[in-house]
Amino acid sequence: MSAEIIDGKAFAATVREKVATHVARLKEEAGIVPGLAVVLVGEDPASQVYVRSKGKQTVEVGMNSYEHKLAADTSEADLLALITQLNNDPAVHGILVQLPLPGHLNEDLVINSIDPAKDVDGFHISNVGLLGTGQKSMVPCTPLGCLMMLRDHLGSLSGLNAVVIGRSNIVGKPMANLLLGDSCTVTIAHSRTRDLADVVRRADIVVAAVGRAEMVPGDWIGPGATVIDVGINRIDKPGGGTRLVGDVDFASASAVAGAITPVPGGVGPMTIACLLANTLTACCRANGLEEPEGLTA
Numbered sequence: 001m002s003a004e005i006i007d008g009k010a011f012a013a014t015v016r017e018k019v020a021t022h023v024a025r026l027k028e029e030a031g032i033v034p035g036l037a038v039v040l041v042g043e044d045p046a047s048q049v050y051v052r053s054k055g056k057q058t059v060e061v062g063m064n065s066y067e068h069k070l071a072a073d074t075s076e077a078d079l080l081a082l083i084t085q086l087n088n089d090p091a092v093h094g095i096l097v098q099l100p101l102p103g104h105l106n107e108d109l110v111i112n113s114i115d116p117a118k119d120v121d122g123f124h125i126s127n128v129g130l131l132g133t134g135q136k137s138m139v140p141c142t143p144l145g146c147l148m149m150l151r152d153h154l155g156s157l158s159g160l161n162a163v164v165i166g167r168s169n170i171v172g173k174p175m176a177n178l179l180l181g182d183s184c185t186v187t188i189a190h191s192r193t194r195d196l197a198d199v200v201r202r203a204d205i206v207v208a209a210v211g212r213a214e215m216v217p218g219d220w221i222g223p224g225a226t227v228i229d230v231g232i233n234r235i236d237k238p239g240g241g242t243r244l245v246g247d248v249d250f251a252s253a254s255a256v257a258g259a260i261t262p263v264p265g266g267v268g269p270m271t272i273a274c275l276l277a278n279t280l281t282a283c284c285r286a287n288g289l290e291e292p293e294g295l296t297a
């Protein structure tokens, strides 16, 4: 069997288009422009690339982008003061603090100081609790993107066996909660899981979010399973240079799976698209307007 490729790049483009259409309507009918504030502390090169990309895509869908670049030695008090200012700014509907923060800053404290209604990353403890209890929340972008692709590909997920490999707060745990919300039977596997191969083999849906290059081989995948590969790992190429691979061994897994996301071009592009979707959702909620369909969990 040769798996269908789930094209995250193309899907992300349709999500951005949907967001842009809704943003244009908001502007025309209500005179409202959604705004996303991104806060970057320090000069981590990867974070700088992400922040630039987020800002560019925000503007491309017609929203306002506010970038706040702070020095690496910014004090916690100054960062918290900026967040308070953004919390109180009616033009800002979404606030994202780019992680990781420099070591002297308490990430939990900083994230939990964001107004939960503007927490477009979905990391605030209130949003984690709301998601965990099946209530309306802001949903973390990467798992939201995975859920959208799964629904698009499979339709109803009800009753399916889903295995999430990885239990991080950013991907694994919210992913498991979202799958549970769609009535999957969910197993969360992690570094201490016994007989991981057997656990994965029983899954109709496999979401790999580990951060280990190609650790899931094709013979762990049940025939016809849907595989969502969240991992982004840079490895050396035999002739020199590097390339990106996922947590799943694409060559062997795509021979067995029913469908699979590639790396790059799968989950990655969906993450920023979902950030834009979350900003739009936050703006609609803030203004008591109807939320766009198909852009939230």
Ligand code: NAD
Pocket (backbone or CB within 6 Å): 142, 165, 166, 167, 168, 169, 170, 171, 172, 189, 190, 191, 192, 193, 196, 209, 210, 211, 212, 230, 231, 232, 233, 267, 268, 269, 271
């Ligand atoms: P993390 O390091 O916080 O968590 C990794 C998880 O994997 C842990 O819960 C750990 O228990 C589990 N794990 C480690 N070794 C294992 C093993 N041998 N067997 C089973 N489980 C094991 O990582 P994260 O932040 O959840 O990210 C995971 C991967 O997803 C990384 O490659 C990261 O770059 C990628 N990622 C991609 C996006 C995207 O937009 N595509 C977003 C976030 C993360």
